[in-house]
Amino acid sequence: MSRLLLFIPLLLFFVLAAFLWKGLSIDPRELPSALLDKPFPEFSLSPLREPEQIVTTKDFIGQPVLVNVWATWCPSCRQEHEQLLAISQSGEIPIIGLNYKDERELALNWLQQLGNPYQFNIYDVDGMLGLDLGVYGAPETYLLDAQGIIRYRHVGVLTAQAWQDLKVIIKGWDSVKN
């Protein structure tokens, strides 16, 4: 018995090693969204193209959508732009842009030059909707279900792999419906 007790330190070492090993593969910058499974925050802002109009959550609730937070000052946003264009061309899910702390002029130029993957853009110049969403940097992408509930948050460049992960979730909803 007492001989077995001598193995306790070794056992503790393995437990500690397992935790540290797991820690290696965790990205500390990826925070869980505090809004996961909660409704998209209410807002009332103007669209990027029409400064005199107003958009609210009512303008996209009713179908699953992606909300993509972007800005012209954000180099990673340029990097993911191709992927966004591909998604919008595939027609699998509409993308709503949230233009975050940007200048209207620059943002419109960007869309003209690089192509526009967005159904429309919410123009959040002072970043207050971003704050309500818990955005801490661009780009970020949120997946909303048809009820406007946030189901997934992707921080950073939306890679092809990240899009595959999103597609799995969306397909899951479709199969429930059918």
Place this chain on the structure above:
Amino acid sequence: MLKIKVLIGFILLLSSFLLSAAIDVYQFDDPEKEGRFQKLAFELRCPKCQNQNIADSNAEIAKDLRTKIQQMLIADKSDMEIVDYMVERYGDFVLYEPRVKPQTYLLWYGPALFLVLGLIIIILIIRSRNKTYQQINENESSLSDSESEALHALLKTNQEKK
């Protein structure tokens, strides 16, 4: 020696300017609110640059959060309301001092638990040692009369030999 002291003093002075630089632009008419602002900005963690509080950080989001705290203080919100507002959006992550709740019990009470465990283990070890010593003592005195006589005799003969 004096030179070094002056130099150290000067460096400290410089660093104090740097520390207050990020936070000084926020004006309050009430010094009590300014104190609370400083306290909140030091207690909340910047979501972007993870090892800085929002008072120290120059990230855009930290600036936004400082502005938000200022606005909420001016609107007479309590510290509790402001912290709740931040946690609702950024999660428990923004708190440098985690809240006491079931998920954090181990974090809060773990040290006390380990202390008690350690004490129990020490007491057990001391007890088991005492027991073995007692047994040894008992064994010594548990010689029968004839046995102790034989022992004395043996010791005696041994001494005489010398």
